[in-house]
Amino acid sequence: MLSGATIEVTNLTKRYGDVQALRGVSFSVNEGEVFGLLGPNGAGKTSTVEILEGLRTADGGSVSVCGLDPQTSGAEFKYVIGAALQSTALPDKMRVHEALDLFGSFYPQRRGTQELLARFGLEEKRSAFYNQLSGGQKQRLALAMALVNNPRVVFLDEPTAGLDPQVRREIYDIVEELKKEKKTILLTTHYIEEAEKLCDRVAIVDHGKVIALGTPRELKQRSGSVTRITVRLAKPETNGALGALEGVAEFRSEADDYLLYSTRVPRTIVALVKHLEEQNNELVSLEISAPSLEDIFLELTGRRLRD
Amino acid sequence: MSHVISHTWALTVSRMRLAMRNRAFLFFSLIMPLAFLFIYAGIFGRGRAQAVPYLLAEVLALTVMGSFWGLSVQLVTFREQGILRRFRVTPVGASAMLASSLLSNYFLTLPTIAVEFYLSRSVFHMASLGNVLSIFVLVTIGTVTFASLGLIVASVTNTMQETQIINQIIWFVFLFISGATIPLPYLPAIVQKVAMFLPATYLVSGLERAMIERTNLTDLGMYLASLVGCALIAFIISAQLFRWEPESKAPRRAKLWAAAAVVPFLLLGVWESVNGDLQNHAIKNLNSIREPYSIERIEH
Numbered sequence: 345m346l347s348g349a350t351i352e353v354t355n356l357t358k359r360y361g362d363v364q365a366l367r368g369v370s371f372s373v374n375e376g377e378v379f380g381l382l383g384p385n386g387a388g389k390t391s392t393v394e395i396l397e398g399l400r401t402a403d404g405g406s407v408s409v410c411g412l413d414p415q416t417s418g419a420e421f422k423y424v425i426g427a428a429l430q431s432t433a434l435p436d437k438m439r440v441h442e443a444l445d446l447f448g449s450f451y452p453q454r455r456g457t458q459e460l461l462a463r464f465g466l467e468e469k470r471s472a473f474y475n476q477l478s479g480g481q482k483q484r485l486a487l488a489m490a491l492v493n494n495p496r497v498v499f500l501d502e503p504t505a506g507l508d509p510q511v512r513r514e515i516y517d518i519v520e521e522l523k524k525e526k527k528t529i530l531l532t533t534h535y536i537e538e539a540e541k542l543c544d545r546v547a548i549v550d551h552g553k554v555i556a557l558g559t560p561r562e563l564k565q566r567s568g569s570v571t572r573i574t575v576r577l578a579k580p581e582t583n584g585a586l587g588a589l590e591g592v593a594e595f596r597s598e599a600d601d602y603l604l605y606s607t608r609v610p611r612t613i614v615a616l617v618k619h620l621e622e623q624n625n626e627l628v629s630l631e632i633s634a635p636s637l638e639d640i641f642l643e644l645t646g647r648r649l650r651d
Numbered sequence: 652m653s654h655v656i657s658h659t660w661a662l663t664v665s666r667m668r669l670a671m672r673n674r675a676f677l678f679f680s681l682i683m684p685l686a687f688l689f690i691y692a693g694i695f696g697r698g699r700a701q702a703v704p705y706l707l708a709e710v711l712a713l714t715v716m717g718s719f720w721g722l723s724v725q726l727v728t729f730r731e732q733g734i735l736r737r738f739r740v741t742p743v744g745a746s747a748m749l750a751s752s753l754l755s756n757y758f759l760t761l762p763t764i765a766v767e768f769y770l771s772r773s774v775f776h777m778a779s780l781g782n783v784l785s786i787f788v789l790v791t792i793g794t795v796t797f798a799s800l801g802l803i804v805a806s807v808t809n810t811m812q813e814t815q816i817i818n819q820i821i822w823f824v825f826l827f828i829s830g831a832t833i834p835l836p837y838l839p840a841i842v843q844k845v846a847m848f849l850p851a852t853y854l855v856s857g858l859e860r861a862m863i864e865r866t867n868l869t870d871l872g873m874y875l876a877s878l879v880g881c882a883l884i885a886f887i888i889s890a891q892l893f894r895w896e897p898e899s900k901a902p903r904r905a906k907l908w909a910a911a912a913v914v915p916f917l918l919l920g921v922w923e924s925v926n927g928d929l930q931n932h933a934i935k936n937l938n939s940i941r942e943p944y945s946i947e948r949i950e951h
Contacts, residue, residue, distance in 0.1 A: 397740050399896070419654065419742040427740045431897075432733040437672040442665065449661040450741045489737075 350528045356405035365391045367552040376526040380543035388552040389532035426495035428486040436475035451493035464488040480511035500531040536637045573604040578626040589615040662751030684714040702940035703777040708858040712831045718798040723805035735895040745893035785861035793854045796878045799885035806892040807905045825851035835933040848920035859936040880915035
């Protein structure tokens with residue numbers, strides 16, 4: 345390996361029947377980094393991760409994890425990775441501690457069941473059957489199992505999908521801790537706040553392509569230091585004149601709100617007030633905010649993440 | 652290699668635990684065979700000790716053949732629920748998954764076999780235990796063979812529905828034209844000819860002979876070799892066709908591959924049709940239960 349990257353993905357392509365799931369995905373993840381793949385459902389995040397985990401084969405391009413090829417490196421590869429898959433399960437009547445014991449027994453080096461149970465808050469559930477666990481408990485068990493071999497690289501595919509906000513925060517805390525342990529983590533998500541909060545770097549994926557890549561801060565700055573002005577008006581404005589105001593780079597309306605992405609906020613506001621006076625319209629509310637990753641996604645794709 | 656063995660063993664223990672917690676499993680692998688024993692020995696045999704060895708042989712055969720059912724259903728369930736793919740990101744391989752399923756099934760079948768023997772002896776006063784070594788080897792090899800045949804069904808079918816339908820068809824063939832339920836000599840001649848090509852027929856015949864004629868392993872050599880050959884081919888093909896992912900489909904030619912598993916019995920069937928004595932043994936052993944209540948009398 346020439347580069348020192350822990351995960352290297354180059355020009356990955358994958359097709360399922362008529363659907364081109366991946367159209368040349370490339371990125372690399374450094375040792376100890378938390379890297380996020382952010383995008384809507386069907387963007388190609390899971391395909392990418394599952395190719396990296398060795399669960400799928402790519403049609404084209406190449407991947408390497410710790411310098412190993414997931415398809416040909418066999419057990420050596422399995423020893424260095426841990427994974428929490430998106431669609432998976434355990435047998436209904438398997439007990440929590442049995443699952444950790446069993447999966448741990450597959451590896452020459454493993455973490456103790458007791459330690460994992462304590463760390464993931466599963467001590468009380470150690471003897472519960474898998475089908476007696478709540479969604480959050482199942483997910484915590486999945487994370488514990490992903491760490492049972494003390495892997496160098498951890499893949500978390502939508503670790504918080506379908507969980508309520510409180511459980512989601514618990515999972516965030518766990519990921520933060522893994523970060524402190526210097527694990528290399530690749531996670532996929534369609535939650536913006538998750539990517540912003542957890543990831544050192546984020547690749548925004550859409551239609552099988554990486555459309556932007558950088559730290560959350562870089563991505564925000566990259567949007568040309570555009571600021572979002574959200575206004576609500578007394579009377580609806582339908583002619584799109586707001587988009588033509590001074591400094592407005594982009595304009596869209598969403599329900600009752602008008603979103604003005606402006607490069608020169610003071611000018612835009614002055615122009616807006618003037619315009620409303622001319623139209624005999626009034627301002628109900630006005631909000632100025634820095635762009636979020638959600639805005640970046642919108643800017644790049646013209647769509648919201650959770651359409 | 653040592654990894655494969657340790658993985659297989661860990662999975663075997665885990666599967667046995669899961670099976671013991673599964674009510675359906677306990678019913679089909681313990682309650683049902685024992686019910687067969689009481690129906691056969693108590694009703695067909697009228698509780699006569701003389702009839703028990705023959706009837707026990709059929710019950711043993713049914714118990715062993717039952718392995719055909721459970722494993723394929725479990726494997727397809729594990730695949731459909733995404734359980735297998737979780738194992739796929741670990742160092743566990745397809746052969747460890749399959750071998751553990753065969754082993755756990757075998758270890759769980761043995762107690763049932765022992766209970767069947769014990770009850771035949773204590774409740775129905777069976778005089779002889781037959782050739783115990785031959786019976787043990789037949790049960791061991793038979794259990795693995797029929798379980799492997801189940802695995803091959805799982806590896807060429809794509810949905811639980813398809814698995815169940817194919818299982819039913821094969822199971823009915825095994826059940827009714829092997830001698831396990833209807834004695835072979837009572838079947839029409841043409842059906843008896845077909846039976847010569849079925850693994851179940853040789854299992855039933857082997858068990859009858861070991862039970863009643865106390866036939867030794869050498870004399871059962873051809874039966875055993877065919878069962879072993881069939882198990883080996885079925886296992887290798889199942890491992891080759893093994894699918895971890897719920898959505899992956901079996902290739903069309905897979906079903907042809909699966910047919911290779913019966914090749915040993917096609918060969919044995921040809922040999923048996925030309926110069927075999929299985930049918931003579933079947934008649935002779937059936938006669939062991941005659942008098943004073945013969946099957947013929949029940950029929951007329």
